[in-house]
Amino acid sequence: MTPTVSVVMATFRGARWLPAQLESLAAQTRLPDELVVSDDGSDDGTPELLAAFARRAPFAVRVLDGPRTGLADNFRHALRASSGRVIAWSDQDDVWLPAKLERCVDALAETGADLVHHAARVVDADAAPLGFNHPDPRQTVCLDPLHGDPWHVPSGFATVFRRELLEDLPHNPLDELMWQIRPNSHQTLRAMNHDHLVSLIAFARGRRCELAEELALYRQHGANVAGAPTVRGAAAWWGALSVGADQFAVRATTAREYGTWLESVGAGGGWYFERLARRWERRADAYREVDGAALSARVTRGLGVLARRATGSHDYASTRSGGMGAAALAKDALVTVIGAPR
Template identity: 80%
Template sequence: MTTLSVVLATFHGARWLPDQLASLADQTRRPDELVVSDDGSDDGTPEILADFARRAPFDVRVLQGPRTGLADNFRHALTASCGDVIAWCDQDDVWLPAKLARCLDTLDETGADLVHHAARVVDADAESLGFNHPDPRRTICLEPLQGDPWHVPSGFATVFRRSLLDGLRHGRGLDRAAWETRPNSHQTLRRMNHDHVVSLVAFARGRRCELAEELALYRQHGANAAGAPTVRGAAAWWGALSIGADEFAVRAAAARGYGIWLQSAGIGSGAYFERLARRWERRAETYRDTDGAALPVRVTRGLGALARRATGHHDYTSTDRGGMGAAALAKDALATVIGTH
């Protein structure tokens, strides 16, 4: 029988934690254990956890966290867990009753190594804000190296098989050597968080399924460790237009870092990420070559480069195939002509 561990990191979560713990107890498929790492809370969180542990309908273990940040706190709980399947859990959300059952069924039915699902974004009082995050529009399954390599499934919406982390060259799972050498994230430019590390490994070596079903309430209260996107619609498009060569160079460096780390861990796929890095380096070079140039030069250099990259290197193929997509081609052409990026 498959065993299931819920891995929860807490820090000053007393205001929200009771709702999340209650939603764990209300699961139609309850976890076999809840492993909590608390990072030194002094707001009543330890007392809430102790009370829940006494009455929970499953085993609860509460650990003293390392007090070195969110990612280390989650990893600390993960290494103490025993389940065949792991569900990341944040302290301030609410899981809908069918979450664990649906995710386990999906893993079993599809043979996937990781599944993530849609979630309804709500305010501090759990009132809907009218959109989902994550928001997969349809249920799909992806093989290794398929899909958008920059997509990082939110941890609270992710359930994965422990075996996904087995066989890393450094040792079993996220041992200290693998953890301390993990690359910087393209999102934060800092060392990857726990959920990003697992999703990168899953992208490179595992089968992933995206569920369009809403299975959690993602609470936004102004003090989230990570929040849902707040810039939407026209503002998001304008923000995308303002991104230029420096940001593309950062993306290239991130891709190369991912490939190097995966190779060092014995997973492979370094060649894939090197191609990805070169694709973004070419994009950065085009912007630098045309920056500040007169219109005839921009058109000659810029549009010529875009044509070569679109046809010779297939840089603008679908994002699901590791390309930059048609929207990127439109942005680059516009920036080349008007000289604004």
């Protein structure tokens, strides 16, 4: 039986970009069963655009008054009002390619996944390609619970998931208490957004699939609430060199908070994130140990610590298995020579 599909959208002063996104929803080869929009008090004509679209859309459209307490709460408000068994997040300023919903719904069925996300072509304000993708999975792959990179957060606009991922938990993560105590994101150090929350639960208890197909245009127009990375390549590598013990300690705290919250909603995985926390604490301690030491002492201590960790603790295993990866090993070895960043 084909599941019902809800597109869940949050809007706020999106009149300039919204028409193209709405038209792309109406052009889907697999139409949604409903579009639920929560508007956070737009005063630029967005409500009128939505009302006009609702009158002619080939599917049901519901427009709600949003809570006016931020992006994440706005999406949560729309999600709670939706009824589909499959949920597709939608931003107000992108464009979906015609096969997006069909391909994602088929992928859920074919792979038994609970969540799928796909590649997207990054474009400018006029929808001209900028020459790179984000997200950018290079190959289609499916991952079981607690496999893959625990720090990877699939972009919401490129994510489709089963409602059971949330509803089958002992404590619904969208209920007020669970929502209010959700952990801070490692990306922003603020309470995690709607899409991060769902992807974290999927990591802990669901099967996830990454699709290499480009299924949307990800518009960058200078006023995005969240956008594609602006620092890439060599610049990103140089930026990583400035990260040191304090940031690693914060990452350890965040991992522990993820595990605690997952256990509180009944998703499990607390042991996994405790292991991650200890890994990052060891890295912070290693940086502090070599900080300010003479070169000979750094080499003696630092390389000895790295050798033990690389062979015994698997701290530098692939990020796909929860390790910090070969790049982290190279950086940590470099630190033993040039000193810890401040």
